[in-house]
Amino acid sequence: MIEAIGLTKRYGTTVAVDDLSFTIAPGRVTGFLGPNGAGKSTTMRMILGLDRPTSGKALIDGKSYAQLDRPLRTVGALLDAKWVHPNRSAKAHLQWLAKSNGLPDRRVGEVLDMVGLTAVAKRRAGGFSLGMSQRLGIAGALLGDPQVLLFDEPVNGLDPEGILWIRQFMQSLAAEGRTVLVSSHLLSEMAVTAQDLVVIGKGKIISQGSTTEFIEKATENSVLVRSPHLSKLGPLLVDKGYTVRNDDDGALTVVGATSDQIGDIAGANGVVLHELSPQRGSLEQAFMQLTGDSVEYHAEIGK
Amino acid sequence: MTLLAVERIKLFSTRSPWWCMALAVTLTVGMAALIAANTNDEFPLSVGVSQSFSNFGMIVIMVMAALAVTTEYRFGTIRATFLAVPGRVQALIAKTVVVAVLAGVIGEVVAFGSWGISTLIKPNADMAINSSVEWRNVAGTGLVFALSAVLAVAVGTLVRQTAGAVAILLVYALLVESLIGLIPKIGVNIQEWMPFMHANNFLTADSAALPEGAGPPRLDFPFGPWGSLAYFAAISVGLLVVALAVAKKRDA
Amino acid sequence: MDQVTLLAVERIKLFSTRSPWWCMALAMVITIGMAAVIAANTDERFPLSVPVSQGFTNFGMVVIMVMAALAVTTEYRFGTIRSTFLAAPDRVRPLLAKTTVVALLSALVGEVIAFGSWGIGRLIKPDADMALNSAAEWRNVAGTGLVFAFAAVLAVAVGILVRQTAAAVAILLVYTMLLENLIGIIPTIGPKIQRWLIGRNSDHFLTAGNESFISEGGGADQPFGPWGSLAYYAAVCVGFLVVALVVAKRRDA
Numbered sequence A: 001m002i003e004a005i006g007l008t009k010r011y012g013t014t015v016a017v018d019d020l021s022f023t024i025a026p027g028r029v030t031g032f033l034g035p036n037g038a039g040k041s042t043t044m045r046m047i048l049g050l051d052r053p054t055s056g057k058a059l060i061d062g063k064s065y066a067q068l069d070r071p072l073r074t075v076g077a078l079l080d081a082k083w084v085h086p087n088r089s090a091k092a093h094l095q096w097l098a099k100s101n102g103l104p105d106r107r108v109g110e111v112l113d114m115v116g117l118t119a120v121a122k123r124r125a126g127g128f129s130l131g132m133s134q135r136l137g138i139a140g141a142l143l144g145d146p147q148v149l150l151f152d153e154p155v156n157g158l159d160p161e162g163i164l165w166i167r168q169f170m171q172s173l174a175a176e177g178r179t180v181l182v183s184s185h186l187l188s189e190m191a192v193t194a195q196d197l198v199v200i201g202k203g204k205i206i207s208q209g210s211t212t213e214f215i216e217k218a219t220e221n222s223v224l225v226r227s228p229h230l231s232k233l234g235p236l237l238v239d240k241g242y243t244v245r246n247d248d249d250g251a252l253t254v255v256g257a258t259s260d261q262i263g264d265i266a267g268a269n270g271v272v273l274h275e276l277s278p279q280r281g282s283l284e285q286a287f288m289q290l291t292g293d294s295v296e297y298h299a300e301i302g303k
Numbered sequence B: 001m002t003l004l005a006v007e008r009i010k011l012f013s014t015r016s017p018w019w020c021m022a023l024a025v026t027l028t029v030g031m032a033a034l035i036a037a038n039t040n041d042e043f044p045l046s047v048g049v050s051q052s053f054s055n056f057g058m059i060v061i062m063v064m065a066a067l068a069v070t071t072e073y074r075f076g077t078i079r080a081t082f083l084a085v086p087g088r089v090q091a092l093i094a095k096t097v098v099v100a101v102l103a104g105v106i107g108e109v110v111a112f113g114s115w116g117i118s119t120l121i122k123p124n125a126d127m128a129i130n131s132s133v134e135w136r137n138v139a140g141t142g143l144v145f146a147l148s149a150v151l152a153v154a155v156g157t158l159v160r161q162t163a164g165a166v167a168i169l170l171v172y173a174l175l176v177e178s179l180i181g182l183i184p185k186i187g188v189n190i191q192e193w194m195p196f197m198h199a200n201n202f203l204t205a206d207s208a209a210l211p212e213g214a215g216p217p218r219l220d221f222p223f224g225p226w227g228s229l230a231y232f233a234a235i236s237v238g239l240l241v242v243a244l245a246v247a248k249k250r251d252a
Numbered sequence C: 001m002d003q004v005t006l007l008a009v010e011r012i013k014l015f016s017t018r019s020p021w022w023c024m025a026l027a028m029v030i031t032i033g034m035a036a037v038i039a040a041n042t043d044e045r046f047p048l049s050v051p052v053s054q055g056f057t058n059f060g061m062v063v064i065m066v067m068a069a070l071a072v073t074t075e076y077r078f079g080t081i082r083s084t085f086l087a088a089p090d091r092v093r094p095l096l097a098k099t100t101v102v103a104l105l106s107a108l109v110g111e112v113i114a115f116g117s118w119g120i121g122r123l124i125k126p127d128a129d130m131a132l133n134s135a136a137e138w139r140n141v142a143g144t145g146l147v148f149a150f151a152a153v154l155a156v157a158v159g160i161l162v163r164q165t166a167a168a169v170a171i172l173l174v175y176t177m178l179l180e181n182l183i184g185i186i187p188t189i190g191p192k193i194q195r196w197l198i199g200r201n202s203d204h205f206l207t208a209g210n211e212s213f214i215s216e217g218g219g220a221d222q223p224f225g226p227w228g229s230l231a232y233y234a235a236v237c238v239g240f241l242v243v244a245l246v247v248a249k250r251r252d253a
């Protein structure tokens, strides 16, 4: 279990993480979601005792990271696959990690097998492709057979096969009863990986709960209406309390009503309909909508 | 103990320490051979003369020691280290100990290697190590190398950047300490308190062997040779303590 | 891209990072500051003179060499050298442009340091004989920029050849500050080799005919006169650059 209690981090005047509190339960994959610069990596570094919180604290199974004895046996983390000396072999990298936490040398071979790097174990890590580096990072995280795992954007830059592999891997780790926290800025990725979501923007909590719940809540259900009598239908729908938007191409988007309800109103008032189609907003749109105000860097499109 | 083993694995599983060690030993001992081969009646070979290139080895070993820390910061492995060993002070002390012991061993190899090769080349020269001054001059090299390595690890930990740490160490040890002597009157008084001057005093005090002008400036040191070593040690360890306190406080 | 554009590009690259600013500030502040300390401590027995005011310039020079080496090695480290070569595929011209920019900047810093050290000496001891009234004194002060510029060329060349910051900085500093002196220890042949080392020659260029309590005024048995020494020094530095450019052109970026 991972707990954050009022976690805050300031770098000079930037508030990277702002009073975050959440609990990550075991046995599930929890997605840690937020746009670029939201503070995901900073939060993870504070959970792992690398960065000192300005205030608040993070606990792993009730203890701070520094209080853990042989921490790799409790927590495994992949924050950055490049945290390896490029001239050191994959095996040597894992050997010193294993040694530092009193793990037997054979464990190195086991995790190398698990991630499929046995054949290249003696090659220098600097020559690894991104996917191989990522696997080496995961091997390091698994070394102590920990109950708690943290992954920071583990699928960044991976090919579809690699993404699938990591996804299934994290799910199997959670199925074994471990706590798995994985960060990402892609909701679509998290939708298929994580059962729970902690969503942050500009360092603040936006939402916390199950993934399906989040998607349902977040995805706006709207109906697209085309009709020669829109000027008559529009006010009728507004009277019923639905939100109505005029689209550029002469259609209406109605939010909050089902297509049945709109059809009934149209029929009762003798309005001819040319189109009545329910729209389901994409996950990406939902995410944009929720984090819209809290995106750190806005791209100016088409200007 | 495990931490020492960890740092040993880390150090020896990269290439730069091997390069530095090889360079320090071969170049220093090689130059000692060249010096010995060129000694003659006018410039006779002696124990002190055989050691006159050991500063080169020391500088290379300091670069190695600084790199042992700064490369960890550069490649982010310091974070992997602190994840494995959250007690940062312990981890860094273990690293310092491993690097210092290695530096000490290299120092002895360099010193006795230089002495040995000189003896081989000029078997008739008076190369017997039979005074405490001579013993200090040769066997003391390891101690000076080890303490210089401690100093370099401390600077590396504080600065974290390879270029910065290496430049600071080398410019300070090789240039600043001697340039300070240019300041009229007070220059020498300051020099008498500078750490590498003391390291040199420890190695060469009372040894008349160096030709005039070749050795370090003859200063009026406040301590005798062993006092100088203690002073050098105090400064190196003091700087290490500061570095450890800083590393403990700041974000990794 | 024409050479003028390349120079502009290299100027932007250099000044948009922090380390050159740090190095320049450090070189100027410490060197001139130490010149002030030296001047303040001179008296009748150790009188201030033009060469004494220049006693610390070597410090500035090594800092500038570090800056010059970093200008190349950081490009290799961060991979921006590849972007540079993509923008100007014949490699030699962008590297020449970089060398030119770095050398000019180093020359400027050298002049600031030399005249700054001289000026602060004059301010502190207005009665000292600090007039620049001989060719040797002019050479001692105004020549510093030339020496700095070629030192930077050498540092860029070593940076290109070695590509690694730590190695390039260590090689340059250990050579200039340690090896050149230690070579002199070798009996009989040591001093003969030393006469041909570049640092000796650049020193000879600056200090010949400028004796003071800090120096004898140039090596008596140098093979060349002061300007010959400068030419020799420049030739070696440029020679290294040519080798470096050939190597950079041939190998994979």
Ligand SMILES: Nc1ncnc2c1ncn2[C@@H]1O[C@H](COP(=O)(O)OP(=O)(O)OP(=O)(O)O)[C@@H](O)[C@H]1O
Binding pocket: A011, A014, A015, A016, A034, A035, A036, A037, A038, A039, A040, A041, A042, A043, A185, A296
């Ligand atoms: N060491 C630091 N010094 C100053 N600012 C920092 C530092 N680390 C992070 N920040 C700032 O804190 C904020 C959060 O950064 P963080 O890396 O945690 O975001 P993130 O959610 O991981 O983003 P991404 O999805 O891009 O990885 C950013 O505005 C960043 O600029």
Ligand SMILES: [Mg+2]
Binding pocket: A040, A041, A042, A152, A153
């Ligand atoms: Mg991040």
